[in-house]
Amino acid sequence: MARITGTEGAERIPPKVLLLYQAVNQLLAEGADPINLKVSTITDRAGIGKGTAYEYFDSKEEIVIHAVVYQMQAAMEQLEKGLLARKSFQDQLNYLLDEVSAQGGEPNCFLKLVHLLTDNSQFSRQVQEILDSATCERNRLIRLFRKILGAAVERGEVRADMPLDYMVFSVGGRVLAYMVAVMEENLEIELPRMRELVYEGILKEFCPA
Amino acid sequence: MARITGTEGAERIPPKVLLLYQAVNQLLAEGADPINLKVSTITDRAGIGKGTAYEYFDSKEEIVIHAVVYQMQAAMEQLEKGLLARKSFQDQLNYLLDEVSAQGGEPNCFLKLVHLLTDNSQFSRQVQEILDSATCERNRLIRLFRKILGAAVERGEVRADMPLDYMVFSVGGRVLAYMVAVMEENLEIELPRMRELVYEGILKEFCPA
Amino acid sequence: MARITGTEGAERIPPKVLLLYQAVNQLLAEGADPINLKVSTITDRAGIGKGTAYEYFDSKEEIVIHAVVYQMQAAMEQLEKGLLARKSFQDQLNYLLDEVSAQGGEPNCFLKLVHLLTDNSQFSRQVQEILDSATCERNRLIRLFRKILGAAVERGEVRADMPLDYMVFSVGGRVLAYMVAVMEENLEIELPRMRELVYEGILKEFCPA
Amino acid sequence: MARITGTEGAERIPPKVLLLYQAVNQLLAEGADPINLKVSTITDRAGIGKGTAYEYFDSKEEIVIHAVVYQMQAAMEQLEKGLLARKSFQDQLNYLLDEVSAQGGEPNCFLKLVHLLTDNSQFSRQVQEILDSATCERNRLIRLFRKILGAAVERGEVRADMPLDYMVFSVGGRVLAYMVAVMEENLEIELPRMRELVYEGILKEFCPA
DNA sequence: TATGAATGAGACTTCATTCAT
């Protein structure tokens, strides 16, 4: 009975709903547990009345999940746009690593995505269901990586003799490792050097000299 | 006022506490959200009275967190033992990938560890604090990988001309990616082939021919 | 975080709070122990939802204590008003004894005050703290008696050659004794005769013939 | 089904029961609410096992009430003994006032008696019931005062032309007022002077010059 | 007899949801 799906075009989202989404995502960014968020906390932060939230959603869970989905989709769209704007695989890889570095030690959306992907709690599964029910299928991130790498293969920038999905997961895993390294505090290696090595490691494995 | 830390030797854990730990971990494995677990659900599953849980812990949170920590430490110990029992880096890598494959689509402890490591919710931070306060420092998994790879370098099985931490994260990232692939359902590539490629990719990058 | 102090002007007390106060005082009048009162008993009697009580107070104790304080202050105000309306000490004394007689065997506010004054349990001390923190100081009743007797001395109705505080306590003690007598069942003396003697005893001790 | 009545001769009270009584009365003297006392608090203080208390009593209430009754009776016995040992009314009055002064600002048994007498909560009524069921009737204190004053009348020390019960309550009220004064902190009059006046006031009213 | 680990009924309190304004 959700009146708002969060997967409609952003321009159609009523202002109060946007305020709710922003409030939820702010609170989550501050370390709140999605399940323990109180409706009053959310509406207070959003600056609207508690009852108003129920004009747009049927339950607290719906509010939180749609807010997370909204944020996720926005991040994915930005990532997709940024990647597709780059014409070479090397540029795309650099863009990806830049994004990761930019977030510093802050939890970021990509990390959150991974968090959700590696989670099988009820909450995550519900988020995933809604993500599924939207235009995107089970895993938009994997598809994006496939698209990027597939195009790079066609352009001859990336080896054609390896299964696409292996390359997708290998690149993804290395980027993810870099991301965890960025958040890790006690590393013996400097981050710029780490980044360099990650970049070179990927190119060496998949790009013909 | 926690009377039980779960970080003492397992042999000292009172039987009722062990029942609690098993109940919590069973329930989490079945997909329950740690924060939404009810005390009565836990004690029912454990087959003990509700009040008994409070003879050993001061709050519900304490019960769940200590149970997770207990499970985590047990898994880490098993992983550590299994890895250290292998004498060559190749055997160790095989063991790691075998373990990952063995869990099939089931959420396993390693994945959970990653989940916690990529999480910054209040619950995770509390778990991490307790893990920290135990003998192990911030990140026992990273230390274990460092130890394994460091020894392999000394044995001449792994290149000595790359920063240890880069190798740690690169190997970790690839294994993690393989793990996600194992859980993923719609891959175009067969899992044994994926495993083979992950294995070869790691050897090719870090082991001198 | 108490939102309601009961010491503000009565006109500002929200209706639900008033219902709570009345319910508590009814139940106490019926012989309930203030500490054993259940929230549900109170709200049921008040005819409001259990949660509503927590919209105005932070704990059960707060509800009960504020209700008692409210009742106490109301009774004190009535007593003060009644006494100050009488112009002669004899009239005032008669009013006091009338009030005591009027309550019959029922526990009344004055008795409760004495009960609280002779009590040093935690509950009473909390009530006293709140009473203290209100406009009145430690002991409004003593101050009222001082005022009454002081004025009577000035008017020449009461001896000026005795310490005021002795007279305060002597009169208070005799009235209190009469009050206990009113509640006592097996007395050999008739109450009207007792009253007469108390009245005469006080006049004889403090009023010049 | 109480196995212990507390009203048997003190010499028959089992040692563990005596420990319980002492523990309860200690805790009450420290300001604990009788109704909120925990069994474990009592048995801990008594230095015996929790289960042991239930070898002698059937419920927590029983323990506390019997302990209070025990203390009360002991105090009454002491008071009675002390009063009866004095041969003149003046000596008896002095003894009474000495006892009151001796307790300083500390809550004492006599005050507690008054507290119970002016109380009509469930707890008090139960104590009173048990006191009733013992040898003493409703109000041993009143009877004691009657006895003392009656004898003084017979000895010609006290006026015979006033109802005995009036004198009982008048003397009792004044002594009680003095007791409250002893506990009161902000009096303008010095306590020795107050005591003197109380003493003289009583003599003047009831003893023929 | 003495014990204290175990129990579960029941209390307090929270908070998602409703609905009259």
Added chain:
DNA sequence: GATGAATGAAGTCTCATTCAT
């Protein structure tokens, strides 16, 4: 549409009591 006071179902935790040792 917007609000927030009111609600009560449901969860956490306490603690009197039991009973096997």
